[in-house]
Amino acid sequence: MKSYKILLAGTVLGIAATFSSCDLLDREPNIITEDQFYTSSEQAQLGLNAVYGVMNSWQLYGCTLILDLGYNTDISMYMSSTNSDMYGASFELNANSASVSNPWIWLYKGIGNANAFLEKISGTDLDPDGSMCAQARFLRAYYHFILAQNWLDVPLKTTATASYKDVKIAPTPQHEVMKWVVSEMEEVLPVITESFDHAPSDVTRTTVHGILGRIYLYMAGEAVSGVTDEEKHTYYEKAAEHCKAVIDSGLHSLNPDYSQIFINYVADKYDKEYHESMWEVDFYGDRSSSMYFGNSRWGDINGLRCASGDTDYASHKVNWSNGLFGNTYKLWELYMEDDRTPYERGLSIITDKRQEWSIPGFNYEGSRDISVLYPYGGDPSDKRKLIAAVDRTPYYSSNNPTEQNTNVNQAYYPGGRNIGKFRREIQYEGLKNFKSIWTGVNVPLLRYSDVILMYVEAVNERDHKPTQELYDMILPLRERAGVQTPSYSKYNTYEKFRQYVRNERARELCFEGLRKHDLIRWGIYYKSMLEVREMALSNSKWSGFGSARNFVTLTSRMSERNNYLPIPSIELAVNTEMKQNPQW
């Protein structure tokens, strides 16, 4: 009897002891916390990487933000019959679309990472010169700019969300967000390095100037509501000022070879000589292995098509590309008709090297017979080869690069050509990739030629008149392209010069993801699309082609609401402070 009493007592005590000592339940979790992690500057850098790192996701610059949402313009168009998840490109967006929610999520992830990073690192000796925090603040502002640019009024987040109970945030008006953006950027400007050590993947001071130029131009344009004329003038002034700072720094110059700029993007090379590419999103790898896990679809979606179902992929001299985009006839005309001297206009050949490079007369799929081109690969019985692009694989058929026959180029397919800027030839890319839609092609964010064009535009808008000096600043771009330029007298009014600059932006910067927002800030996105639609319907040089019919179908789904995006429904569902944008 005694023994069980002892045991009973022991049991009760045991229970009591267990209950009182909660320490037993404190497991050492198999995770890391920030406090454990941030112990050195090197580790702080790893945190900063994740602020940058949202950009080289497929959700932002790898694919969705630019290729899906930003690529359908008056000069480039989506050419696939299936929407293949490209809801933006096929104008089949709604607030539920992943194409809308993914970039939204990732931009705010970047902002969240920046806020968390700043809260942990700011003012500590892990970032002695403050340069890492300055970059984080710049990026946080830049992401807010992209958000406000695409979604109008958006939540402005300057602190990390501390609790799930505190997640409803009212939107800040677009203009206010942008004003905050530029003030943040101007504030960190002096702290950002001028050194090119990690450029162009990391920002430098001139990059910040250039981006400020872009944002001020955007604020001065038609897209942002509630901006007074006085403010517009100031913004043009500021835009010009910042662009001038880049030009005057003398750190950047034009790469004499236009195509080399893009070969560098494809080859994963930084331009360390001219620094024309001022900021780019670096991507790496075809996803064949974990060390080589790229997120870019540049060169695939917007490449020269090389996507045959043949099993002899290994023998192709180019890497895989679906080539889902092509040019509109308008771009063709911009190169062939507008701003050409009468002499050049009389020629039947392409003279603008930018045209040759951007919309070449071939891609890498189809029959290997150069001589027969249109419409069905020359072999009507073989419908496999029925593809909406010029059907030539010169590099394959001869095993050697052949000269392009510029005569041939003009004769066929003025619209709906694949985009050649980011062509994935092995001789450029440097290696034969595994068959993969994922590429290592880098994405341009800011080029020096853009800065020049922004500057001349800003000054013309500010002063409402051009100058010979402005005209002269554009000439190097034209000379590099190998084209003659009509004299200044053709452009000596505000309107004429404005149109010239707009055209030149298309010719110089096409397919780099800038056109849509250029059109929006000029207030002519929908209007321009309708003009091109009219071309597709009635211009006999284009209207017979499949690409023209496709453009009509695409634009039939379009309206003024495409100047901005719907607020994703996943945000509206939980952040009840938000309202849907008009017309969505």
Added chain:
Amino acid sequence: MKINKFIIIVLVIILLPVSMRGQAGKVTVKGNVSDASGPLPGATVYQDGKMSNGILTGPDGGYTIMVDPDATLIVSCLGYAEIREKVSGRTKIDFMMKESYETLAASEVVSVGYGSVARRDLTGSVGKVNMDDISKSTPMNFDQALAGRVAGVVVSTSDGAVGSEANIIIRGNNSLTQSSAPLYVIDGFPTESSFASSISPADIESIDVLKDASASAIYGARGANGVIIITTKKGSQGKPTVNFSASWTGSKIANKVDLLNGYDYVRLDDEYYMNRSSSHTSYFTNYLEDGTPDSRYYSLEDYASVPYVDWQDYVYRNALSQNYNISLSGGNSKTGTSYNVSFTALDQNGILVKSNFNRYSGSIKLSQKIGEKVKVDFSANYSQANTNGIQPSSSNSNSTVSTYFLYSVWGFRPLKPLRDGVVGDSFINQLVDEEVSNPNDFRFNPMANVKNSYRKIIRNYLNSNVALNWDIIKGLRLRITGGYNQARTRNESFNNSQTMTGHPASPLGKGPNGFIYNTDVTSWLNENTLNYDKIFGNDHNFQALVGFTAQGETTRFTGVEVNHVQSELLGVEGLNTGEYQSVTPYKRDWLLLSGLARVNYNYAHKYYVTASLRADGSSKFPSGNRWGVFPSGSIAWSFSNEDWAQNSGWFNTGKIRASWGMTGNNRTQTPYDYYSRFVTRPGYNSLDYVRDGKTVSGFFRENMENPFLGWETTAQTDIGLDLAFLHNRISLTADIYQKNTYDLLLQATMPASSGYESAMINVGSMRNRGIELSITAIPVQTKNFTWTSTLNFGMNNNTVTALANNQTTLISTIDWHTRYSSQTPYVTKVGMPTGLMYGYRYIGTYKYDEFSNGTLLKDGIPYFGVRENIRPGDPKYEDVNGDGVINDSDRTVIGIGQPLHTGGWNNTFNFYGIDLSIFMNWSYGNDLLNANRLVFEYYDGTQLNQFGAMRNAWSLERNPDSDIPRSGASGMEFYSSRVVEDGSFLRIKTVTLGYTFPSKWLRKMKIQSLRVYLTAENLFTFTNYSGPDPEVSTRNSVLTPGFDWSAYPRARSLTGGVSFSF
């Protein structure tokens, strides 16, 4: 035979010494006790009025007893009617016992967690699975055999795949984003996994289902979804018995899908091009022309007699399976030993080529008395189960619809154009279809794919327990147990160059690829309970339990994944020769400490009170919220034991029960959900950056800390009634319950602007109400013929009462097809049940006379998108809000995912030695989303074969009134009521015919029992569902029930089996 072994042991101990003594003036009576099926061991034979003079019958049913010559002998055995007979000087008396449901019912013992009670003393709602019914045929896995067996327990399998585990839901869904599966207690070991593919059903002694809070609250924090207690077979006293059973099964596909034949397919394809063309005379066609536009060399009729391929014939087979179980059990009452060892082997072939499930298991149970007061139990069960072959319902690589296996089986072309000169099945070895141009279409020869894809899941399972029982004083027992449980899963996959993803032409570009993933879950358990059992006076029955337990679990995951394997001949062993992919390993662990107490009291088996309390502390929650206390209480009144009732005579059992209690749920996503985690994430959704041409890791805060995370709590009220009439010929159990679940553990979507995508928080609430009914009736009971009929019925009504942050709707997408990826086929709304189907309401096709000139839709008719694009034969959706256009805001609820009621009906007929049982189960009122039809009743010209329904698609010439949209229709790519169908069914699930040989024949051969049987499974299903099988849910979750896409087809099978023991 239902024998309460414990009582036997006690009786043996008490009675044996008495019977040894011989006394003068008495006669020795010998004889045999038997029942309908043979000798009855373990029956008690004693002298009336002198209970101390008694004996148990031996294994052969024999007894020898010394009694007074004029005494009356009483023979009793649990489950049988007592027999009284005067000795009257005889020395040999044989007794024939008759089964009695009255005593059977009284003796039925039910596990209630940390103990067991007689069914008649139960105050909570506990369902007992009749293992006799189940083991009449030999099911491969126990979980699937539970379907329709217990009221309120919904058992469903996602599809017909061999070796897959069933989804079991007790009394409705409690959680939204987390699992609603019950807690399993396997030989005392609580786990969140059923291990149904690892445990051989032949080893199972009993399965009890704790449904209400009074029953399940003893499992406190983990009892909210109900508890299923599985007890494996123990040894019994007596001489060694060998049980052997074997069965052989042949199975074939129950329903092949009706696909278009060659002629119909060509016609459909032809119509596609015609419909898409602006003029009917100028269009391309794949099959009728010789290669030049507008020139027709072949006519449709040319295809009428051309042989075509039904790819289903090449990937399905008639499959043979075999199943063997052998066990040895016995015990020695003198040494206090009992044991049961068993070995089972199962080799089950699936109807899909190369699919196979096999399992080898061994188990041992040993019980040994040490001295008078101490007993040690030891048990161990080890098994290896292998699942082989392609799983059609899981994607091969990503969300592209064509990577699902059945896409190619149903969709691969049935024939090629005549101009190709390839007629009949001579292209069955062609791997890829050259007509497929969509870069996202991975269509691949299904026969080659199924043969060359290597898939293997190896599950090793060990469950071992040891228990020390010490009877400290009479009625007070201490039990200390220790257990160790290990589940290792190795998942292997290899795709060589002859498979969908490994083929050089695959758009995925992975080359030969494969992976090996290892998941290793180990858990340990210690339980210490003190049980006190005493009868005060005559009528105060008192039982108390206190205890504390500790359990811990660790999960480890590692893996290797490789593409572009160089030496594909070696399969997974050659993975070292390829390009390594990123696989993130992890280790997770948790610890649970609990204290528990329960008191049962009843007065004269009339008035019952039960109360229990459990406190749990879980490491999954932050220190302030760790401890949860879960009380429960119940009362019952067994009015049939009242004097007035005993005299009324018309009923035998009558009891009213009422219970209330609280239970919890701690199933978070990971055990560390309340921490803010700082991570780097390589791969698809990486936040790494690339600088200077090199990938540099990005570390970021993945989620915010949640210091408030705690239990999900369910409060449940249950009122029940147990009745039995007419000498227990009719018995009935009815329950009505209401469960309120609040502080749901929800993986809640955060506004993206917060910087985080989701968080595990306690928010929202839910209610389940329902009625359950089980009836057993014995309409016929004669000497040689018995008909027993058991019906159970469960009806549950589920309502979401609140969601996160005042949300009214929770939307769910299903990732299966890029075309539908941004649509939400399921919603869960406040005030409505979970998992409603959502989309447009389909109201047929646009007819010709709704158009001016047959091309422009007339004014006032609602349309989708661009009016000019609508053509006759296009799908027409209801303009729900009446604004004249059909757009997002016209989406509405189009289906209900949960059944209104479910149940089962079993009929058993015993005729001499022949037994026939027919078991049916049903589900009523649930809808299914037949996603197969979104692909295979939507011809978009991509050379994808279609379902037979497309024969009757709208066509101006042939079928102008058809409501099946035309070939090449536009506006098809939406979830709509077109593909939502009634999923109600009544299935004749098993029919078993058996014969038990009479024991008198067998005795000579020293065989105790011998039975042979034939079982037909899945014999027939009554349903209106157009898909292959209505029991389907390939994306099964609370939020997304009843989705049918590329499900492994169900088999119909015939089993022959034999079981005997000696």
